[in-house]
Amino acid sequence: MRRRAAASALPVLAIAAGLAARALLGHAPASLFLLFVLVTLAATAGALFALAGGTSLAERLASPLLFGLLVLWAWEMLVLGLKVSPVLLPAPSAVAVAFADHYRTLAADFRLTYLHSVVIGYAIGCCLGFAVAIAIDRSPFLKRGLGPFASLMSAMPIVAVAPIMIMWFGFGWPSKAAVVVLMTFFPMLVSTTAGLAEAGAMEHELMQSYAAGYSATLIKLRLPAALPLIFTALKLNSTLALIGAVVAEFFGTPIGGMGFRIATEAARMDLGVVWATITVAALAGSISFGLIALLERAMTFWHPSFRAPAGS
Amino acid sequence: MTEERPAGGRILPFAAVFAGVLIAWYAGAVLLNAPQAKAMLPAGHAGLWVLARASWTMQRPELPAPQQILFTLGHSVFANPLTSPRNFLYHMAVTAKETLAGLLLGLILGIAVAAGIIRWRTLDRSLMPWVIASQTVPILAIAPMVVVVLGNLGITGLFPKAAIAGYLCFFPITVAMVSGLRAADPLALDLMRTYSAGNAQVFRLLRWPASLGFLFPSLRVAVALAVVGAIVAELPTGAVAGLGARLLAGSYYGQTIDMWVALVLSSLLAVLGLAGVRLIERLVIARRGGRL
Numbered sequence: 174m175r176r177r178a179a180a181s182a183l184p185v186l187a188i189a190a191g192l193a194a195r196a197l198l199g200h201a202p203a204s205l206f207l208l209f210v211l212v213t214l215a216a217t218a219g220a221l222f223a224l225a226g227g228t229s230l231a232e233r234l235a236s237p238l239l240f241g242l243l244v245l246w247a248w249e250m251l252v253l254g255l256k257v258s259p260v261l262l263p264a265p266s267a268v269a270v271a272f273a274d275h276y277r278t279l280a281a282d283f284r285l286t287y288l289h290s291v292v293i294g295y296a297i298g299c300c301l302g303f304a305v306a307i308a309i310d311r312s313p314f315l316k317r318g319l320g321p322f323a324s325l326m327s328a329m330p331i332v333a334v335a336p337i338m339i340m341w342f343g344f345g346w347p348s349k350a351a352v353v354v355l356m357t358f359f360p361m362l363v364s365t366t367a368g369l370a371e372a373g374a375m376e377h378e379l380m381q382s383y384a385a386g387y388s389a390t391l392i393k394l395r396l397p398a399a400l401p402l403i404f405t406a407l408k409l410n411s412t413l414a415l416i417g418a419v420v421a422e423f424f425g426t427p428i429g430g431m432g433f434r435i436a437t438e439a440a441r442m443d444l445g446v447v448w449a450t451i452t453v454a455a456l457a458g459s460i461s462f463g464l465i466a467l468l469e470r471a472m473t474f475w476h477p478s479f480r481a482p483a484g485s
Numbered sequence: 486m487t488e489e490r491p492a493g494g495r496i497l498p499f500a501a502v503f504a505g506v507l508i509a510w511y512a513g514a515v516l517l518n519a520p521q522a523k524a525m526l527p528a529g530h531a532g533l534w535v536l537a538r539a540s541w542t543m544q545r546p547e548l549p550a551p552q553q554i555l556f557t558l559g560h561s562v563f564a565n566p567l568t569s570p571r572n573f574l575y576h577m578a579v580t581a582k583e584t585l586a587g588l589l590l591g592l593i594l595g596i597a598v599a600a601g602i603i604r605w606r607t608l609d610r611s612l613m614p615w616v617i618a619s620q621t622v623p624i625l626a627i628a629p630m631v632v633v634v635l636g637n638l639g640i641t642g643l644f645p646k647a648a649i650a651g652y653l654c655f656f657p658i659t660v661a662m663v664s665g666l667r668a669a670d671p672l673a674l675d676l677m678r679t680y681s682a683g684n685a686q687v688f689r690l691l692r693w694p695a696s697l698g699f700l701f702p703s704l705r706v707a708v709a710l711a712v713v714g715a716i717v718a719e720l721p722t723g724a725v726a727g728l729g730a731r732l733l734a735g736s737y738y739g740q741t742i743d744m745w746v747a748l749v750l751s752s753l754l755a756v757l758g759l760a761g762v763r764l765i766e767r768l769v770i771a772r773r774g775g776r777l
Contacts, residue, residue: 225607233610240611261634318498322506328709328759329752330716332625333729336736336744341517341547415623423629423720424736432626439630442637447630454623 183220184239187213191246198253210250217243260442271445272452278434279453286431287457289346290418294353299410301354302361303403310369311387320366327359335421349421349430356417357410364406368399401476404469411461415454510551515540517547549742554749557742570726577750579727583715584708584758586643587650591707594651595658602659603666603692604684616659624653628717646727650714654707661703665696694773701766708758716751728754 194209217239224236245265251257252264259267272279309315335352342348372395380390422432431450438446518540525539541550558573565572598616602609628649635645669691677687719729728747735744 221607221611225610236607236610237612237614241615260637314498314501316498317495318500318502321495321499322502325756328705328755330709330713330755332713333716333732333748333751336732337741337748339736340741412620412623416625419623419626420628420717423717424733435626436629439633442633444630444634447627451627451630454626458623459618 183216183223184235187216187220187239188242190216191242195246195249198250213246259444261444263445263448267445268448268452271443272449275446275449278446279449282429282431282434282450283453283457285346285429286349286418286422287415290349290353290421290430291414293346294350294418295357295410295414297350298354298357298414299361299407302358302406303365305358306362306365306369307391309366310391316366319362323359323362323366327363331356331359332417332420335417335424338421339425344425344427346430349418349426352421353414353417356413360409360413361403361406364402365399368402369395371395371402372398400473401469404465404473407465408462408469411465412458415458415461419454507551510548511537511541514546514548514550518543521547545739545741547741549745553742554745558746558749561746573731573746573750576726576728576731576747577754580712580715580719580729580751581754581757583643583646583718583727584650584711584754586647587652587711587714588654588704588707588758590647590651591654591658591711592704595655596662598655598659599662599666600688602663613663616656620656620660624656625649625714625717628714629720632718646715646718649718650711653710653714657703657706657710658700661699662696665699666692668699669695697769701762701769704762705759708762709755712751712755712758 190209190212194206194213197206197209220239221236224232224239227233227235248262249264249266252262263271305319309319332352334355335348338348338351338355342351369391376394376398377390380394385393418430419432419435422430423436426433431454434450435447438444438450515537519536522536522539522543525543540546541553543549546553561571561573567574567578569575598612602613602616631649631652632645635641635648666688669687673691674687677691682690715727716729716732719727720733728751731747732744732751735741735747
């Protein structure tokens with residue numbers, strides 16, 4: 174009971190003390206300010222320990238949230254307190270201001286990089302990888318030949334082809350989409366090929382006893398069995414696609430895009446905008462990853478990893 | 486780590502695919518370079534073979550033929566001393582050094598954080614979700630900024646690139662080590678408790694050996710990431726040395742063949758890194774009597 178009370182009261186205390194310390198920074202006498210800092214640190218530490226034993230969803234979510242807030246707060250206090258030059262590291266509040274000031278630019282960059290290069294490249298790359306995996310499925314010879322080749326390619330630094338793609342497809346978004354296609358193709362091919370081998374011998378024999386042909390076995394048994402691995406590739410690719418598009422823009426781009434913004438504003442020492450762009454990229458990456466994970470849960474609800482009892 | 490060997494071997498299918506890629510490459514070179522080659526050839530010499538020959542031997546092709554890449558690479562390696570920036574091996578060594586330093590950095594940091602997460606439940610609850618969430622963030626996007634910021638602080642050379650490579654490979658290593666350090670047999674953990682073994686002893690004798698089976702697969706991912714990190718980190722430094730710098734310079738001056746040589750060498754670096762990890766894995770398995 175005492176632990177529960179601490180777990181609900183201490184985070185509130187920590188946040189209140191943290192906000193007070195931030196407000197007092199540079200205005201109040203040092204002793205009062207230090208007191209608030211100490212209270213914040215102690216309350217956060219206490220709350221984290223109290224929350225560590227919790228089992229409810231709220232308590233599980235509160236721990237990382239509080240920890241993230243602590244990191245942000247420490248970042249803000251250290252940057253402002255030590256008067257770190259904004260050329261080195263802007264405070265989170267400065268990033269928020271830059272975010273609000275450059276909202277339109279950030280939205281335009283997001284549209285160009287994410288909605289064009291990333292989404293189109295991702296869709297083409299994943300579909301191609303999937304289609305090729307299905308196409309070579311009936312030929313063990315091709316599978317054995319392409320397998321090592323594909324795993325070799327997925328280990329290679331594919332972002333390095335970006336300048337070549339720019340040469341072939343021009344400076345606009347198609348060259349970035351091409352890099353994304355190349356980056357997402359091989360993981361998808363490797364995963365789908367591995368996934369198609371997932372179905373067990375028993376299930377195969379059952380399908381055979383039903384006199385199911387190749388396509389019926391593929392659609393009713395092997396593709397569903399391959400879904401967990403396909404989703405693994407889809408999740409991995411959602412991050413890879415964003416990285417591919419952003420890095421490809423470092424090599425040359427017209428006057429927009431998230432990679433372009435990061436590179437030029439970093440060179441101009443305007444790090445607030447850089448961090449705001451990185452925030453957008455992080456949000457876009459996490460949200461698309463989360464959406465695919467939700468879809469995965471809905472489509473592979475039968476898989477043991479989702480049926481495991483809670484808390485294990 | 487036993488792999489089943491399919492009947493019919495692996496060499497033949499791979500060789501067939503490789504040959505197919507080569508043929509497609511030469512055909513693609515003709516296709517892409519033909520417009521440029523046509524403009525260079527005098528009118529009336531438009532036979533297909535002449536056109537093909539011309540498109541495989543161009544100075545600045547859209548897509549260089551494989552033998553052009555090999556020849557440029559061979560020329561740069563054998564005609565220049567190893568310390569000359571005109572030698573591609575020099576740039577490869579620079580990138581390799583950054584990759585290796587980054588890998589070491591990521592390894593130390595990753596194992597330390599994983600050990601902390603295993604040891605303290607509070608860290609597991611508060612830090613682990615961020616480690617997992619950070620996998621979804623395009624970390625490479627901040628590479629140029631880190632390089633610029635560290636440059637402002639007067640830190641240049643190896644360290645900024647190693648830091649980015651290390652930061653990239655830190656996450657897979659941490660995630661794998663958290664699973665690996667937890668993979669110790671519960672019965673053996675109980676046994677250790679009956680011996681009243683301390684935390685450090687349990688870690689050294691039980692958890693660490695159990696985690697190696699998770700460490701090596703994550704190292705393979707980490708090697709590939711570290712190469713990418715090193716190359717990308719070389720981009721904003723004003724193109725001095727390294728394969729990434731060479732790539733950028735090639736793209737600025739339109740030296741297509743140089744770009745492809747840098748590309749081939751960076752792939753070679755990743756493959757060599759993978760082979761290195763596999764070698765260490767074999768050695769560790771051999772030392773431990775054939776098991777991991």
